[in-house]
Amino acid sequence: MRGLRGRFLIAALVAIQALLAGPSAGHADPPPAQAPRTADYDIAVRLDPDAKLLDGRLRLTWRNPSTDSVPDLWFHLYLNAFRDRESTFWRESRGQLRDVPMLENGWGRIDVTALRIANGADLLPSLTFEAPDDGNRRDRTLARVRLPQPVAPGGSVDLEIAFTAALPKAYARTGYAGDYFLVGQWFPKIAVYEPAGVRGRAAGGWSAHQFHADSEFYADFGYYRVAITLPRRFVVGATGVRTARVDHGDGTTTHTYEQGDVHDFAWTASPRFVEITRRFDAAAEVSAQAYRDAAARLGRPVEALRLGDVEVRLLMQPDHLPQAERYLRATMRSIAAFGLAYGRYPYRTLTIVDPPEAAIGTGGMEYPTFITAGTIAPLNTWPLNRVYTPEIVVAHEFAHQYFQGMVASNEFEEAWLDEGITEWAAGWLVDEMVGADRSVLELAGLRVSDLDYQRLANHRGRGSEMIRQPSWSYDTGYAFNAYARPSLTLRTLDGLLGRRTMARVMRTYVERWRYRHPSSDDFYRVASEVAGRDLTPFFRQTIESPAVIDYAVGEITQENAYTAVTVRRQGDLQIPIVVAFKFAGRPVERRTWDGVARWTRFTFSYAEPLEWVDVDPDRKVALDVSWLNNGRVVAADRRAPIAMTSRWLLTVQQVLSWLAF
Numbered sequence: 001m002r003g004l005r006g007r008f009l010i011a012a013l014v015a016i017q018a019l020l021a022g023p024s025a026g027h028a029d030p031p032p033a034q035a036p037r038t039a040d041y042d043i044a045v046r047l048d049p050d051a052k053l054l055d056g057r058l059r060l061t062w063r064n065p066s067t068d069s070v071p072d073l074w075f076h077l078y079l080n081a082f083r084d085r086e087s088t089f090w091r092e093s094r095g096q097l098r099d100v101p102m103l104e105n106g107w108g109r110i111d112v113t114a115l116r117i118a119n120g121a122d123l124l125p126s127l128t129f130e131a132p133d134d135g136n137r138r139d140r141t142l143a144r145v146r147l148p149q150p151v152a153p154g155g156s157v158d159l160e161i162a163f164t165a166a167l168p169k170a171y172a173r174t175g176y177a178g179d180y181f182l183v184g185q186w187f188p189k190i191a192v193y194e195p196a197g198v199r200g201r202a203a204g205g206w207s208a209h210q211f212h213a214d215s216e217f218y219a220d221f222g223y224y225r226v227a228i229t230l231p232r233r234f235v236v237g238a239t240g241v242r243t244a245r246v247d248h249g250d251g252t253t254t255h256t257y258e259q260g261d262v263h264d265f266a267w268t269a270s271p272r273f274v275e276i277t278r279r280f281d282a283a284a285e286v287s288a289q290a291y292r293d294a295a296a297r298l299g300r301p302v303e304a305l306r307l308g309d310v311e312v313r314l315l316m317q318p319d320h321l322p323q324a325e326r327y328l329r330a331t332m333r334s335i336a337a338f339g340l341a342y343g344r345y346p347y348r349t350l351t352i353v354d355p356p357e358a359a360i361g362t363g364g365m366e367y368p369t370f371i372t373a374g375t376i377a378p379l380n381t382w383p384l385n386r387v388y389t390p391e392i393v394v395a396h397e398f399a400h401q402y403f404q405g406m407v408a409s410n411e412f413e414e415a416w417l418d419e420g421i422t423e424w425a426a427g428w429l430v431d432e433m434v435g436a437d438r439s440v441l442e443l444a445g446l447r448v449s450d451l452d453y454q455r456l457a458n459h460r461g462r463g464s465e466m467i468r469q470p471s472w473s474y475d476t477g478y479a480f481n482a483y484a485r486p487s488l489t490l491r492t493l494d495g496l497l498g499r500r501t502m503a504r505v506m507r508t509y510v511e512r513w514r515y516r517h518p519s520s521d522d523f524y525r526v527a528s529e530v531a532g533r534d535l536t537p538f539f540r541q542t543i544e545s546p547a548v549i550d551y552a553v554g555e556i557t558q559e560n561a562y563t564a565v566t567v568r569r570q571g572d573l574q575i576p577i578v579v580a581f582k583f584a585g586r587p588v589e590r591r592t593w594d595g596v597a598r599w600t601r602f603t604f605s606y607a608e609p610l611e612w613v614d615v616d617p618d619r620k621v622a623l624d625v626s627w628l629n630n631g632r633v634v635a636a637d638r639r640a641p642i643a644m645t646s647r648w649l650l651t652v653q654q655v656l657s658w659l660a661f
C-alpha cells in the first residue's frame with residue numbers, strides 16, 4: 001500500500017564511500033521453485049451486487065509446519081474492521097484512511113456461519129474473538145477456535161467454512177463504489193503459525209494480529225482455487241489464472257481463478273472496466289545488453305537471469321484511458337527491471353486495476369499477481385501528465401510482488417521489510433524511468449525527485465519512534481518509519497556499499513527468503529554476509545534507533561598558510577563520511593572521517609585560500625536530516641548550491657500541498 005507520498009499523491013489525487021575489498025557474489029543457490037503448501041483454499045463465492053453482499057463457502061487444508069502439536073486455529077476476519085465504531089481499525093483510523101473519510105452508511109462485516117472439520121466436529125461453538133494487540137474486546141477481526149484434537153507435527157486438518165459478508169463503501173483498501181467492487185481481505189483467512197526459529201522465535205506459536213489502520217499482510221503460502229459467481233454483465237479480474245468461465249442460464253456467470261505459491265487472493269468486478277491485455281514478451285522487452293549489465297552487476301551468468309513471459313491485463317476506467325499506455329509502460333519496465341534485479345516474476349499473469357475516483361481508497365494496493373493503481377482524469381493531459389503517479393504506483397505495487405508477495409515478511413511487526421524496501425525499490429526504478437531529478441513530478445519548471453520527496457519528511461524532531469516497531473504501536477510516525485525513512489536508509493546503505501554490492505545484497509536476500517518469512521535480523525545477516533563485513537552496527541543505529549544523521553561544517557580558520565576546518569557530528573548516528581575541500585588553483589581534495597567523535601578538524605598548510613568545503617559531497621548519506629549545513633562557500637565560487645536549496649524546498653512543499661486538493 002502507498003503511504004507517505006500516497007497522502008500527497010494517491011489520496012491527495014482525490015487526489016560513503018566504498019570501504020570494501022570487494023563484494024561477494026552471494027550464494028548462488030537457486031531459489032526454491034515452489035512455495036510450501038501450508039494453507040490451500042478452495043472457495044466458492046457469490047456476489048449480490050445490489051445488496052453488496054458476499055455469500056461464500058470454503059474448504060481450507062492447513063498443514064502444521066512445525067514440530068509442535070497445535071491445539072487451536074486463528075483466523076483473520078478483516079471485514080469486521082468496518083463493522084462499527086468499536087473496531088480497533090475504526091478507533092485507530094478515526095474513520096478515515098489516507099485522507100479518504102469513511103462514507104456514511106458504509107459499514108461492512110463478515111460473519112462465519114459454519115466452521116467444522118470436514119465430515120467432523122463443529123468448531124463454531126468454540127469460536128472466540130481475540131485482541132492480542134490492544135485488548136479491545138469489541139474488535140472482531142481476529143478469531144480463534146479450539147480443536148478437539150491438536151494438529152500433529154507436520155499433520156494437517158481440513159476445514160469447511162461458510163461465511164456471509166457485507167462489503168463496506170470503498171474508502172480504505174476494500175469495498176464498493178456503485179457497481180465497482182474491489183474485494184480484498186474478504187474471506188476467513190488462517191493466520192501464520194511460526195515454528196520455533198522463524199523470525200527469531202524461541203518457541204513455536206501463532207503470529208496473529210487484529211486489523212489495524214496501518215499495515216495489512218502476513219499469511220502463509222498455498223494453492224487458491226476461487227469460483228466467483230455474479231451477474232453476467234460484470235468484467236472480473238482476480239489473482240491468478242482464469243481456468244473456467246461458465247454462463248449459467250439465469251443471467252449469472254461463474255469465473256474460476258487458480259494460483260499456487262501465493263498467500264492471498266483478491267478480486268474485482270465492474271461492468272465498466274475497459275479491458276486491455278498485453279503480453280510481457282521477455283525476448284522483446286529485455287535487451288541482450290540489459291541481461292549482460294545485470295549479469296555483471298550480480299556476478300551471475302546471463303542464462304541464470306532469463307525472464308519469462310507474463311500476460312498483463314489492465315482494467316481501466318473509461319475516463320482514464322489516455323493514461324493506459326503509461327500504466328502499461330510502467331508495468332513492462334517493472335517486470336523487466338525487478339525481474340533482472342530480484343529474480344524472474346514466477347507467475348503467468350498480472351492484473352492491474354485502475355479504480356474509479358469514487359473508490360480511490362482501493363487504489364495503490366498489492367495482492368499476489370493483482371495490484372491496484374490509481375490516478376485521476378486531470379492527469380490525462382498536459383501539464384499534469386508529468387505528475388508521475390501512475391508510474392510510481394505501478395512500480396511500487398509491483399515491487400510488492402517481491403517484498404511481501406514472495407518474500408513474505410510480517411508487515412504487522414516489521415512493516416519496513418515490506419513497505420520500506422518497496423518504497424526504495426520503486427523510487428530507484430522511477431528514477432530510471434523518468435529521470436532521477438524528476439521522478440515524482442515536473443510542473444511549471446519545477447522538478448521533484450523521489451529523493452527530494454522522501455527527504456521532506458526527514459527532519460529532527462521526529463521523536464522517539466523507530467523503523468523496527470510494531471505497526472500499531474506508532475503515535476504519528478508510521479508512514480515516515482515504514483516508508484520514507486527505510487527508503488532513505490537503503491539509499492544510504494547503497495551509498496555506503498556501492499551499487500554492485502547493494503544489488504547483490506538485495507538479490508541474495510530475495511533468493512534466500514523467497515516463499516519464507518524473514519525478519520529484520522535475517523536481512524541484516526544477508527547484507528553483512530554479502531558485503532563481507534558486519535553491518536549490524538549500521539542497522540542497529542538506523543533501523544532500531546530514533547537517532548538522526550546530521551554532519552555539518554563548523555568553524556573555518558585561515559591564516560599564514562594554515563587552514564583548519566572543523567566538521568561536526570550534530571546527530572547521534574555515526575557513519576563514515578567523506579569531506580571535500582577546494583583550494584584556489586588546486587584540485588578538489590577528499591578526506592574521510594569515521595564520523596564517530598562529536599567533531600574532527602582537518603588542517604592544511606596551503607598558501608592558497610580555501611574556496612569551499614562540502615561534507616558528503618556526493619550526497620550519498622540520504623538519511624542526513626539537513627544538507628543545508630553540509631557545504632560552505634568561503635571564497636567566491638561558481639557553485640553556490642546552499643542558499644538556493646532551502647528556497648527551492650519551500651516551493652516544493654507548497655506545490656505538494658497544493659496537489660493535496
Ligand SMILES: [Zn+2]
Pocket residue numbers: 001002003396400418419422
Ligand atoms: Zn506499499
